[in-house]
Amino acid sequence: MSWNMTENLASDKFTLVREPIVIEDVLRFVRADQDGAVVTFDGFVRNESHGRRTEYLDYEAYESMAIGKMHEIGEQLHQKYAIHRIAIVHRLGRLQIGETSVFIAVSAPHRAAAFDACRYAIDTLKRTVPIWKKEYFADGAVWADGELPPVPPSSKTAS
Amino acid sequence: MSWNMTENLASDKFTLVREPIVIEDVLRFVRADQDGAVVTFDGFVRNESHGRRTEYLDYEAYESMAIGKMHEIGEQLHQKYAIHRIAIVHRLGRLQIGETSVFIAVSAPHRAAAFDACRYAIDTLKRTVPIWKKEYFADGAVWADGELPPVPPSSKTAS
Amino acid sequence: MPTALPMLSVKVLFFGRIRELTGVSEEMSEVPANAKLSDLFALYVGRYPKLAEFRSSLVASRNQEFASWDATLAPGDEIAFLPPVSGG
Amino acid sequence: MPTALPMLSVKVLFFGRIRELTGVSEEMSEVPANAKLSDLFALYVGRYPKLAEFRSSLVASRNQEFASWDATLAPGDEIAFLPPVSGG
Numbered sequence: 001m002s003w004n005m006t007e008n009l010a011s012d013k014f015t016l017v018r019e020p021i022v023i024e025d026v027l028r029f030v031r032a033d034q035d036g037a038v039v040t041f042d043g044f045v046r047n048e049s050h051g052r053r054t055e056y057l058d059y060e061a062y063e064s065m066a067i068g069k070m071h072e073i074g075e076q077l078h079q080k081y082a083i084h085r086i087a088i089v090h091r092l093g094r095l096q097i098g099e100t101s102v103f104i105a106v107s108a109p110h111r112a113a114a115f116d117a118c119r120y121a122i123d124t125l126k127r128t129v130p131i132w133k134k135e136y137f138a139d140g141a142v143w144a145d146g147e148l149p150p151v152p153p154s155s156k157t158a159s
Numbered sequence: 160m161s162w163n164m165t166e167n168l169a170s171d172k173f174t175l176v177r178e179p180i181v182i183e184d185v186l187r188f189v190r191a192d193q194d195g196a197v198v199t200f201d202g203f204v205r206n207e208s209h210g211r212r213t214e215y216l217d218y219e220a221y222e223s224m225a226i227g228k229m230h231e232i233g234e235q236l237h238q239k240y241a242i243h244r245i246a247i248v249h250r251l252g253r254l255q256i257g258e259t260s261v262f263i264a265v266s267a268p269h270r271a272a273a274f275d276a277c278r279y280a281i282d283t284l285k286r287t288v289p290i291w292k293k294e295y296f297a298d299g300a301v302w303a304d305g306e307l308p309p310v311p312p313s314s315k316t317a318s
Numbered sequence: 319m320p321t322a323l324p325m326l327s328v329k330v331l332f333f334g335r336i337r338e339l340t341g342v343s344e345e346m347s348e349v350p351a352n353a354k355l356s357d358l359f360a361l362y363v364g365r366y367p368k369l370a371e372f373r374s375s376l377v378a379s380r381n382q383e384f385a386s387w388d389a390t391l392a393p394g395d396e397i398a399f400l401p402p403v404s405g406g
Numbered sequence: 407m408p409t410a411l412p413m414l415s416v417k418v419l420f421f422g423r424i425r426e427l428t429g430v431s432e433e434m435s436e437v438p439a440n441a442k443l444s445d446l447f448a449l450y451v452g453r454y455p456k457l458a459e460f461r462s463s464l465v466a467s468r469n470q471e472f473a474s475w476d477a478t479l480a481p482g483d484e485i486a487f488l489p490p491v492s493g494g
Contacts, residue, residue, distance in 0.1 A: 023183070023186065024182070024183055027182065027201065031201075031203065031257065033205070033206040033256050033257050034205060034206055034207065035203070035205065036202060036203060036204075036205040037200065037201070037202055037203075038199075038200075038201040038203070039198065039199065039200055039201075039277075040197075040198065040199045040201070041196065041197075041198055041270065041273075041274075042186070042190075042196070042197040042198075042199070043195060043196055043270070043494050044190065044194070044195060044196075044197070045195075046192070046193065046194065046195040046268065047192040047193055048193070059493070060421065060422065061493070062419065062421055062467075062470075062486055062488065064470060065467060065470035065486070066493075068470050090493060090494075097192050098190065098192050101493075101494065102493065102494050109205065111200065111202070111278075111281060114200075115200075115274065115277075115278050118198075118274075119270075119274050122270060122494060125493060125494055126491070126492075126493060126494040127491070128472075128491070129491060129493050130421065130467070130486070130488050130491055130493075131491055131492070131493025131494075132421055132422035132423075132489065132491065132492050132493070133492040133493065134422075143422055143423045143489065143492070144492035145490065145492065146489065146490030146491050146492030147490050147491060147492070148463065148464075148465055148490045148491075149465050149472055149488070149490075149491055150472070151465050151466075151472045151473065151474055152471075152472060152473065152474055153474065154474045154475070154476050202406050218405070219333065219334065220405070221331065221333055221379075221382075221398055221400065223382060224379060224382035224398070225405075227382050249405060249406075260405075260406065261405065261406050281406060284405060284406055285403070285404075285405060285406040286403070287384075287403070288403060288405050289333065289379070289398070289400050289403055289405075290403055290404070290405025290406075291333060291334035291335075291401065291403065291404050291405070292404040292405065293334075302334055302335045302401065302404070303404035304402065304404065305401065305402030305403050305404030306402050306403060306404070307375065307376075307377055307402045307403075308377050308384055308400070308402075308403055309384070310377050310378075310384045310385065310386055311383075311384060311385065311386055312386065313386045313387070313388050
């Protein structure tokens, strides 16, 4: 096979952007002639949340840490799956209904790895990458429930 | 939820095309404001097969049956998964390295269903849709190995 | 002397490597009225003996549904002989 | 009389709902040299009592890695208090 981990990590893409995500650019980025499959996940703003009509969302991030955690996801993907390239692009700021908040693309010589890796990427992003979403409704706004990231065990021994 | 099966089946898309597949159009087709997730599979021509350098591929189909089988996949997906829309587009004729041969997009309110359905769609397409691929190399051409579709059991009782 | 069985006419399609082998994409074929898919295939093996080698790596369809080899043919059926599929 | 512990300075960041609660995005904070993450948090609970309600639904990070509450602080550390994440 012509892919290898060193090359790949250098050519992955993990970014936070404030402008609309151009999906075609991300797709083009991960696709290479030695691949045969790209699986993508496009997460975008729904028009409702828990039965209330959403007007728009604001996303904020702990940006430097978020980029670091996205890189960690990339390293895990290359360890776990025979994939080629990964791109994870998350948008920040105000997003309207239907706009893409996160786009993930994974290329691989075979589709099973691309599916598994793409799903692992979005599942892990939602648990571990420090990004927060505030949902705005006609009658108010709430921070989305979210998930508490796993934290390393206490460094103390019991005493 | 605002999706329902009757509406969806009418608005799914199952096509065979002879021109390049315009991925953005397919994505736009499946995306609606009540969704939050689209998972796509982009299958494209690799530059090698079993260690030999591919020059190009020719795809042919039993077209009317292939469209019928793609519709059946759609019906199965709506039965099995809480998804909104499905698009399956397969290209026929001569394809160069890197060109998309099949593009599948599935939209859903939640990502798990979109992932499961997209994967089921490509796995089932590869086993049941009558399409054939001939691979051309510098020194010859071969029909790809392929998979034998499952056939209904014999209509005879043992005698 | 038994009366000859009436004949019926079906459309037959070949795809992929067996289309290349037979040189036939599509044609009409006459078979006895009680013929099964396997009988139709045997008729073509008579014409193209190399087809016999493909018997275990083919499936047949009848009116665009996969069918078992003992399915009985009806007038106007569209029958196809399909090598392992390799789309995607 | 014991000598006062030397103090050290860390950068503290708040995000999401607790950024709104404290009104602070980022500031420098002075803590005793043997302070742990939990001590730093307690210091802020003193200033913003409502923060106490969030203790069980927060995680902390130290230099951009999730950290346990008993992690000891070092000069120049970048500490953040993070509500449940909801990206994607």
